[in-house]
Amino acid sequence: MSLVYDIPEVLDRRDGPHGEVVLRRHGGLLQIIANGCFLMDTSDGRSERRLVDAALAALDASGERPAPHVLIGGLGVGFSLTHAAANSRWGGITVVEREPAVIDWHRRGPLSGLTRAALADPRTKIVEADLTRYVNETCATYDALCLDIDNGPGWTVTEGNETLYAPAGLTACARLLKPGGVVAVWSAKPSPEFEESLRNAGFQRVRTEEIPVARGVPDVVHLGVGPG
Numbered sequence: 001m002s003l004v005y006d007i008p009e010v011l012d013r014r015d016g017p018h019g020e021v022v023l024r025r026h027g028g029l030l031q032i033i034a035n036g037c038f039l040m041d042t043s044d045g046r047s048e049r050r051l052v053d054a055a056l057a058a059l060d061a062s063g064e065r066p067a068p069h070v071l072i073g074g075l076g077v078g079f080s081l082t083h084a085a086a087n088s089r090w091g092g093i094t095v096v097e098r099e100p101a102v103i104d105w106h107r108r109g110p111l112s113g114l115t116r117a118a119l120a121d122p123r124t125k126i127v128e129a130d131l132t133r134y135v136n137e138t139c140a141t142y143d144a145l146c147l148d149i150d151n152g153p154g155w156t157v158t159e160g161n162e163t164l165y166a167p168a169g170l171t172a173c174a175r176l177l178k179p180g181g182v183v184a185v186w187s188a189k190p191s192p193e194f195e196e197s198l199r200n201a202g203f204q205r206v207r208t209e210e211i212p213v214a215r216g217v218p219d220v221v222h223l224g225v226g227p228g
Contacts, residue, residue, distance in 0.1 A: 003199070005088070006026055006027045007135065008024045008025065008026040009025045009026070010022060010023075010024045011023045011024055011025055011030075011109075012101065012105065012109065014042040014108075015052055016090070016099045016100060016101050017098065018034075019097050020034070020069065020179050021033070021034050021035075021037070021102065022034075023068075023109070023110060023111070025110070026041070027041050027042050030042045030077060030110060031213065032076065032077065034099075034114040035157075040076050040077055041077065042077050042114065042221070044213065045077075045083075046212075047186060047213065047215040047219035047221070048079035048080045048083070048148060048186065049080070050078045050086075050209070050211045050221060051148060051184050051186045051221050052070070052072075052083050052084045052146055052184075054143070054221045055146050055182050055183075055184040056087070056120055056144070056225050057069065058182040058225060058227070059143060059144055059180075059181070059187070062180045062225060063128025065143055066087070067089075067091025067092070068090060069090070069093075069142050069143050069144075070084055070142060070143065070144040071090070071095075071097045071140075071145050071146065071176070072094070072110075072146045072148070073082065073096050073131040073147040073148060073149050074095075074096070074097060074131070074134040074149040075095050075102050075106060075126070076148065078106060078111060078118065079113035080095075080148060081095050081115055081118045081119075082114065082117075084117045084118075084146075085117065085118035085121045085124060086118075087173050089121060090123060091123065092123050092125070093121070093124045093151075094125045094126075094140070094142070095126050095127065096125070096127045096129050096131045097126065098131065100128055100225075103128060104128060106119060107119065109143070115147070126183075130160075131147070131149050131164065132160055132161060132164050132169065132171065135169065135172040135175075138176065139178055140159050140205075142178065142181060142217055143177070143178050143182070144172055144181060144182045144183075144184065145163070145183045146184045146186075147173075147183070147184070147186065148185075148186035149161055149164070151187070152185075152186065152189060152191065152194075152220075153165040153187060153191050153193075153197075155193035163214035165194060165197065167197065167200065170183075170197060170198060170201035170213075173201075174201055174202055174203065174226050179225075179226070180226065181226045182224070182225055182226070183198070183203065183224050184222070184223050185221065185222040185223075186219065186220075186221055187219065187221070187222060188220075189217055189218050189219075189220065190208055190210075190220050191208075192223055194205075195208060195222060195223045197220065202226070202227045203224030203225060203226060206222070206224045206228070207223050208220050208222050208223070208225065
């Protein structure tokens with residue numbers, strides 16, 4: 001008896017500013033591959049949605065804050081964006097994505113069916129920029145930062161992303177937050193060292209929240225409240 005396996009179908013392949021990015025279909029899933037490394041797919045999304053909800057809950061615990069503005073670091077397959085746009089509580093949603101191909105796949109390509117409504121939402125703004133540079137250069141401030149640009153602080157697959165989790169990067173993140181604002185960082189595994197880095201950067205009420213996944217160890221969200 002022979003076994004039949006789904007063979008991934010490449011839908012688009014581009015050379016971006018940080019190397020090759022590929023969008024492919026594997027069975028019923030859409031997948032994003034960067035420089036040969038699997039980044040994400042459309043299989044679940046519960047941890048990306050929890051990233052947004054955890055940030056809002058932490059804001060609520062800090063006191064009433066009408067129409068907060070959230071910065072989402074990384075567009076990916078759009079789970080965090082669509083979840084934020086589905087919640088009328090958010091007054092503004094800014095998404096920073098460094099790969100023009102990913103933005104184009106959402107605006108005009110195969111991923112548009114997932115995020116069309118969220119992109120059309122007047123609260124949504126897409127910024128094409130490297131998040132590690134954006135946090136150091138922007139003059140904008142936010143109530144919450146939801147950061148999901150890699151596998152986590154202790155497991156980066158993209159060169160240069162580790163600077164975001166270093167002391168200077170966390171100090172820059174704190175500068176972007178309005179008084180009492182929240183940073184939420186997605187990770188594929190817990191990192192006690194990163195918790196300590198958050199505390200050393202001045203964040204308070206630092207904690208890690210686990211999100212069960214279908215297989216393997218839980219994903220986590222690292223949370224911290226900025227000064228003020």
